[in-house]
Every structure is written in structure tokens, then in C-alpha cells.
Amino acid sequence: MHRTLLLSALSALPIILAEPSSKRGLVYVPSQEHPQDDNIWTQAGSDLTWYYNYGAEPSAPFLSSNLEFVPMLWGASDDRVGTAFYDTVKAQIDAGANINYVLGFNEPDGDPSTGGSQIPVDLAAATWIREIEPLRELGVKLGAPATTGAPNGFTWLQNFFEECAGRCNPDIMPVHWYGNFEGLASHVGQKMAAWPNMTIWVTEYADANNGLEASQKFYNQSAEWFDRMENITHYSYFGSFRSDVSNVGPNAAMLTQDGELTDIGSWYLGGAATNNIPEAKGAAGKTAVLAGWSLIVAFAGIWSIL
Numbered sequence: 136m137h138r139t140l141l142l143s144a145l146s147a148l149p150i151i152l153a154e155p156s157s158k159r160g161l162v163y164v165p166s167q168e169h170p171q172d173d174n175i176w177t178q179a180g181s182d183l184t185w186y187y188n189y190g191a192e193p194s195a196p197f198l199s200s201n202l203e204f205v206p207m208l209w210g211a212s213d214d215r216v217g218t219a220f221y222d223t224v225k226a227q228i229d230a231g232a233n234i235n236y237v238l239g240f241n242e243p244d245g246d247p248s249t250g251g252s253q254i255p256v257d258l259a260a261a262t263w264i265r266e267i268e269p270l271r272e273l274g275v276k277l278g279a280p281a282t283t284g285a286p287n288g289f290t291w292l293q294n295f296f297e298e299c300a301g302r303c304n305p306d307i308m309p310v311h312w313y314g315n316f317e318g319l320a321s322h323v324g325q326k327m328a329a330w331p332n333m334t335i336w337v338t339e340y341a342d343a344n345n346g347l348e349a350s351q352k353f354y355n356q357s358a359e360w361f362d363r364m365e366n367i368t369h370y371s372y373f374g375s376f377r378s379d380v381s382n383v384g385p386n387a388a389m390l391t392q393d394g395e396l397t398d399i400g401s402w403y404l405g406g407a408a409t410n411n412i413p414e415a416k417g418a419a420g421k422t423a424v425l426a427g428w429s430l431i432v433a434f435a436g437i438w439s440i441l
């Protein structure tokens with residue numbers, strides 16, 4: 136989509152002011168070292184209304200919280216032929232869980248080294264048809280595969296839908312974005328234009344590896360925009376971890392190295408600035424490995440590919 140086209144499309148949208156934001160959710164990244172950090176995400180009165188954890192089962196710390204769990208089928212493999220995901224979600228619904236949505240594959244166009252599930256489209260389509268599509272009959276709304284922010288994500292999705300031949304019918308188009316606000320808005324606009332029958336969920340985003348002020352400005356701009364855009368119904372910032380283990384740079388983290396909310400973390404939960412400054416891990420430290428993350432390096436030349 137051309138930039139001018141995109142901007143005029145965006146400015147024509149109705150303005151809805153939502154405060155506090157009920158669209159806000161958590162990409163839950165558990166900390167084995169600091170399980171007490173969970174208390175921050177489950178505290179009563181925050182703006183968070185939902186969460187996902189890249190898995191099919193809810194996380195223990197959230198079982199008594201009000202946050203709505205959104206199951207995800209993270210990946211697919213040739214030797215996985217049953218309906219384990221479908222069965223797990225159905226069992227939760229049968230037991231009375233409030234499950235209204237599921238998410239499809241995590242970054243199927245992405246490399247495992249950055250958290251991608253790297254699924255060939257034919258396997259993805261077959262798995263979708265067997266495990267995900269039947270959940271429609273239970274009244275569950277379906278999230279399309281969440282591709283990376285790279286251009287080949289679009290190709291992957293087009294090939295996926297071709298392979299499905301009408302048998303994959305998602306209601307939601309997820310977006311992952313690591314980069315600046317203009318790139319984010321452009322990417323969301325492209326997905327809206329390509330799949331106008333779906334609502335948008337921005338399920339991972341941050342201005343990775345930027346300075347503190349730029350990261351905060353990006354955060355403010357994107358939250359304000361998401362809240363205003365009618366067809367962006369859910370978003371979840373990346374992310375919910377300490378700055379010293381962040382793989383998207385310390386300034387994008389919602390917690391400091393000491394486990395206190397940063398300004399961004401506090402704003403995201405609906406609170407005031409804390410003035411806590413996130414710090415990176417010291418050069419001597421080991422790099423922690425977080426499960427399920429993904430990182431697409433911001434491509435600064437976004438306009439050149441549009």
C-alpha cells in the first residue's frame with residue numbers, strides 16, 4: 136500500500152476514545168528466577184483484561200485473576216497428527232472457562248532462533264483444519280497465524296490461505312512489530328487492507344533497542360492510536376520481563392533489573408510514571424533465554440518497500 140493511501144485511510148477512521156483501555160493484554164513471559172514478578176501482572180485494578188502465554192493451557196498465577204486466557208497453538212509438526220489442542224481447549228470450555236478466542240501459530244514464517252515456529256504452509260493448513268477450525272462450532276473466534284513483521288510474512292499468509300482453499304476462516308489478523316511507530320502503522324494498515332474482514336490484534340510489539348525517551352514516545356503514540364482505532368480490538372506489549380533479560384533492549388521492558396515497574400510498565404497497567412530507569416545486564420553477566428519470544432529487527436527503510 137502506498138503511504139499516502141494508507142495515511143488517508145487511517146485519517147478517515149472514526150475516532151473512539153477509550154480510557155482506561157480494555158484492549159490491553161499481557162504477553163506472559165514467566166521468570167523462573169523471579170516468580171514474584173507474577174504478582175505485578177495479576178494485581179487488581181490494572182488495565183489488563185486478557186493474556187496469552189504461547190500455550191494451550193492457562194498459567195497458574197492467573198487462575199484466580201480476572202484476566203481472560205487466550206489459548207495458542209504455537210506450532211505444528213508432521214508427527215503431531217491428533218487433536219490435542221482442540222481437545223484441550225474444548226475441555227477448558229466444558230469445565231466452564233471463559234474462552235472466547237484462540238490464536239493460531241506463532242511466527243510460522245520465522246526462524247526458531249528468534250522464536251519462530253517455521254511451519255510449511257501445507258502442514259499449517261492441514262493442522263489448522265484439524266485442530267483450530269472446528270473450534271468455530273464452539274463459538275470461539277479464531278486468530279490467523281501471527282507472522283513476523285517481515286515482508287515474507289505476507290507471502291506466507293497468502294500461500295497459507297491458498298493451501299486452505301476456503302477451509303481456514305479466521306476472524307482475527309494478528310500483527311507482530313519491532314520498530315518505529317510509522318512502520319507499525321504502515322504494517323497494520325497493510326494487513327487491514329489485505330484482510331478487511333478481520334479485526335486486528337497487535338500481539339507483540341515494541342520499539343526494540345532504542346533509547347529511553349524514544350521507546351516511551353513510541354509506547355505513548357502506539358497506545359493512543361490502538362485505543363482510537365475501532366478495528367484494532369486487542370493489543371499486548373512486549374514486554375513483561377526485567378530489563379536485564381530483555382531481548383528487545385532494556386528500554387522496551389516493563390520491569391527494571393530489580394523487578395520494579397518502569398514508566399512504560401506502569402502506564403501500560405494504567406498507572407502513573409514511576410521514574411524507575413531500566414538498565415541492561417552488565418557485560419559480565421550471562422544472557423537469559425526466554426521462552427516463546429520473537430524479535431524481528433526493525434527495518435528502517437520501511438517506506439522503500441511499500
Ligand SMILES: *[C@@H]1O[C@H](CO)[C@@H](O)[C@H](O)[C@H]1NC(C)=O
Nearest residue numbers: 296301303304305306330332
Ligand atoms: C476472511 O477472508 C479470508 C480471505 O482473505 C477468508 O479465507 C476467511 O475465511 C474470511 N474470514 C471469515 C471469518 O469470513
Ligand SMILES: *[C@@H]1O[C@H](CO)[C@@H](O)[C@H](O)[C@H]1NC(C)=O
Nearest residue numbers: 148327331332333334365366
Ligand atoms: C472494520 O472491520 C469490519 C469487519 O470486521 C469491516 O466491515 C469494516 O470495513 C472495518 N472498518 C475499517 C475502517 O476498516
Ligand SMILES: *[C@@H]1O[C@H](CO)[C@@H](O)[C@H](O)[C@H]1NC(C)=O
Nearest residue numbers: 348349351352353355402408
Ligand atoms: C508519555 O505519556 C506520559 C503520560 O501518559 C507523559 O507523562 C510522558 O511525558 C510521555 N512521554 C513521551 C516521551 O511522550
